[in-house]
Amino acid sequence: MGAGRILGAGSCWAGALLVTLMVLRTHLAHCMERPRRVVFQGKSDCLFTNGTERVRFLDRYIYNRQQLLHFDSDLGVYVADTELGRPQAEHWNKDQAILAQARAEVDRFCRHNYGVAQTGKMVGRTVQPKVKVSPTKSGSQPHSHLLVCSVTGFYPSGIEIKWLKNGQEQTAGVVSTELLQNGDWTFQILVMLEMSPQRGDIYTCQVEHISLQGPIAVHWEAQSDSARSKMLTGVGGFVLGLIFLAPGLLIYLKNKKGRPVPQPAGLLS
Ligand SMILES: *[C@@H]1O[C@H](CO)[C@@H](O)[C@H](O)[C@H]1NC(C)=O
Numbered sequence: 001m002g003a004g005r006i007l008g009a010g011s012c013w014a015g016a017l018l019v020t021l022m023v024l025r026t027h028l029a030h031c032m033e034r035p036r037r038v039v040f041q042g043k044s045d046c047l048f049t050n051g052t053e054r055v056r057f058l059d060r061y062i063y064n065r066q067q068l069l070h071f072d073s074d075l076g077v078y079v080a081d082t083e084l085g086r087p088q089a090e091h092w093n094k095d096q097a098i099l100a101q102a103r104a105e106v107d108r109f110c111r112h113n114y115g116v117a118q119t120g121k122m123v124g125r126t127v128q129p130k131v132k133v134s135p136t137k138s139g140s141q142p143h144s145h146l147l148v149c150s151v152t153g154f155y156p157s158g159i160e161i162k163w164l165k166n167g168q169e170q171t172a173g174v175v176s177t178e179l180l181q182n183g184d185w186t187f188q189i190l191v192m193l194e195m196s197p198q199r200g201d202i203y204t205c206q207v208e209h210i211s212l213q214g215p216i217a218v219h220w221e222a223q224s225d226s227a228r229s230k231m232l233t234g235v236g237g238f239v240l241g242l243i244f245l246a247p248g249l250l251i252y253l254k255n256k257k258g259r260p261v262p263q264p265a266g267l268l269s
Contacts, residue, residue: 006116009044009059009109039064046110055114057106061085071102078102126211127186129154133205133220144196147220149205152188156210157181163193164204197222 041062048055057073068085071078077093080086092098117123129151136146151161157179163170173194180188195203201222208215 006113007109009042009057009105044105044109046106046113048110048114052111052114055106055110057102057110059102059105061088073103073106076103125155125185126209127153127155128211129159129207129209129216131205131207131216131218133203133218135220144194147193147195147203147205149191149193149207149218150188151191151205151207153182153186154188154209154211155186157187158210159187159189160208161189161191162206163191164206165195166202167204195222199223 039062041060043058043060043062045058045060046055047058055073057071059071061068061070063084066084067081069078069080069082069089077099078089080089092102114123130153132150132152134148134150136148147163149161149163151159161176163174170193174191175194176191177189182188191205193203195201197203199222203220203222204217205220206215206217
């Protein structure tokens with residue numbers, strides 16, 4: 001193991017595809033239908049536990065949206081998922097060469113690629129989340145508010161996010177989006193808390209992630225309505241002051257420029 005190329009799973013693609021095409025051809029010959037589009041997929045998954053200590057290989061065959069059959073390395077045989085997959089599963093299970101190849105994939109495909117991923121620093125990759133708290137006013141009740149904790153840009157996907165109010169964990173009124181996969185090896189998620197803020201309440205979004213030494217805590221402090229109106233009064237006063245100050249300043253500067261320059265003293269007087 002170690003460095004090397006990523007290998008594909010050596011599955012029985014060609015065989016399955018051939019069967020599918022033959023089924024289609026006979027179908028077409030009988031019915032004279034126009035050609036139909038079909039999607040045939042093979043998906044090979046490696047599931048790792050404790051590094052490569054325990055590895056499970058799953059090889060799945062999907063016709064349109066229906067999984068026909070799969071190979072499970074825990075069982076060591078092909079398993080039919082639908083009646084349509086049964087003949088194929090029975091056919092491959094009788095073929096010792098195909099079975100041996102499928103059983104070897106935990107090493108040839110999974111453990112090998114784990115080594116490649118380790119060399120490429122994909123195994124053990126961690127990126128710290130960014131955490132931001134912002135209020136919005138769209139709760140289900142007219143006077144309730146939403147606090148949104150946006151947790152972005154982290155890897156891997158496992159994360160624990162809690163809402164606290166004055167240090168107490170909140171479970172009621174907490175809603176979360178699904179985990180969003182950005183497609184660039186980072187994830188993001190939003191966790192909302194519905195609340196009716198009272199002055200002085202401190203809300204905290206607390207995030208724990210494998211990339212962090214300790215939890216990240218971002219606080220938000222509720223302002224009462226009177227505090228908000230005091231602040232607005234202050235801002236209003238400041239703007240009013242500016243409105244009076246500006247023309248005064250202009251007039252002052254104009255006068256300063258227009259004033260006659262003092263004459264040098266002593267020539268003719
Ligand atoms: C993980 O694997 C190592 C050997 O690679 C073993 O010593 C250890 O006990 C395993 N840990 C668990 C939790 O199974």
